[in-house]
Amino acid sequence: MSPRVVLHFHVHQPRRLASVASVDISKKKEIFDYDLDKEIISRVAQNCYFPANHLLTRLVDKYPGVKLCFSLSGTLIDQLEEYQPRVLTDFRNLAQSGSVEFLGETYYHSLSSVVPNNEFIAQVQEHSALMEHHLGYRPSVFRNTDLIYSTSIGSKIAQLGFKGVICDGAAEIVGDANPQQVYKLPTNPNCSILFRNNSLSDDITVRFTEGGRLDLEQYLQKIYGVPGDSVVVIGVDYELFGEHYPNSSGILDFLEKLIVSLHNDWEVKLATPSEVIQANTLSETFDVHGIVSWANDSHNISRWLGNEMQCDAFKTLNDLEEKVMATQNKSIIKTWRNLQSSDHFYYMSTKFSGKGEAAPLFSPYGSPYDAFINYMNVLADFSSRLNDSQPVKENNIIESERRHEDVPVWAQQYASYVANTIG
DSSP, X not given: OOOEEEEEEEEOOOOXXXXXXXXXXXXXXXXXXXXXXXXXXXXXXXXXXXXHHHHHHHHHHHOTTOOEEEEEOHHHHHHHHHHOHHHHHHHHHHHHTSSEEEOBXXXXXXXXXXXXXXXXXXXXXXXXXXXHHHHSSOOOEEOOGGGOBOHHXXXXXXXXXXXXXXXXXXXXXXXXXXXXXXXXXXXXXXXXXXXXXXXXXXXXXXXXXXXXXXXXXXXXXXXXTSOTTOEEEEEEEGGGBTTTBOGGGTXXXXXXXXXXXXXXXXTOEEXXXXXXXXXXXXXXXXXXXXXXXXXXXXXXXXXXXXXXXHHHHHHHHHTTHHXXXXXXXXXXXXXXXXXXXXXXXXXXXXXXXXXXXXXXXXXXXXSHHHHHHHHHHXXXXXXXXXXXXHHHHHHHHHHHHHHHOSSOHHHHHHHHHXXXXXX
């Protein structure tokens, strides 16, 4: 049996925060920088999405055996729909080709899976509905934010009807298990676990230009070297192809030659995650008690929740949930969920230098501390809007009752007030 290779591209753009000073709190200014969103996604579309999508569309049209998979965050789709609808059309065409599978994830690329409430489930369901609306089908395999995973999270994913989930396959995670094998979730045998090949993925993500360009033949030999019944999942950020690595680096040429070489070689077979899961006949399970991810050398969640600033910001955000949901205001709820994107907490990370002074890669802030201060100012401003929204909601309810009920609650409350204060 030939090794099966899954090429997985993750595509995400967050809603970026406006610069909010303490003196701006409660002044009803925008808390998201929509102009910056438009500028960045337009640039990335020209550098990456258009050329890479056109390349992949040409390859799946020319080579029927080429199979690929994508995961698109909901915040990305929102911005594409608003600023770059032609890119969304390209993704829709790839979905309709029959050669490309799209995965499920959280709508807002959030850390909701580590919070013991129903927010994770709500965001996954919202994302699935979005994918069905734009691409025509509901995802059946799941990819959590930065591959954050535990058996407990996997159980929620299985309960939502997904038949598989992708987890990182670093040695620190898999231990003595075989990362090139498909496993079953111990709590639900109907859900399978696929491991991302950490080394082969990082060859492209991290080492493409180290010491010269990544040699295609050497890279292919690594793939050909795996046993015949293995599964090799290569998962990378899509923005690598033209944005993180400029096209002058040869990254798109490398991608094209890689796909054509894998398609033409009888020793391997390109496949989608669903095809791999469907073909699997093994029943061995894999259990993960702690929370793991593909981030950092430690492969945990310390990139987002590894210091006091991050934990304080995360707790402050989640403490607003009850008040947010009580508004029943879709705009307010969506704003709160956009504030959950993992990027905001990543920018506060101090794991990037010994002194904790250097900002994370691609951060718009000068330091993690600057990211924290701005985020907390945004939260303070958002909280003030929440407080302002509560009376409006109560007044709306009272007005509705006044118009439609025989003995409205507002009248009962008024009568009680009169009795207590006058009578």
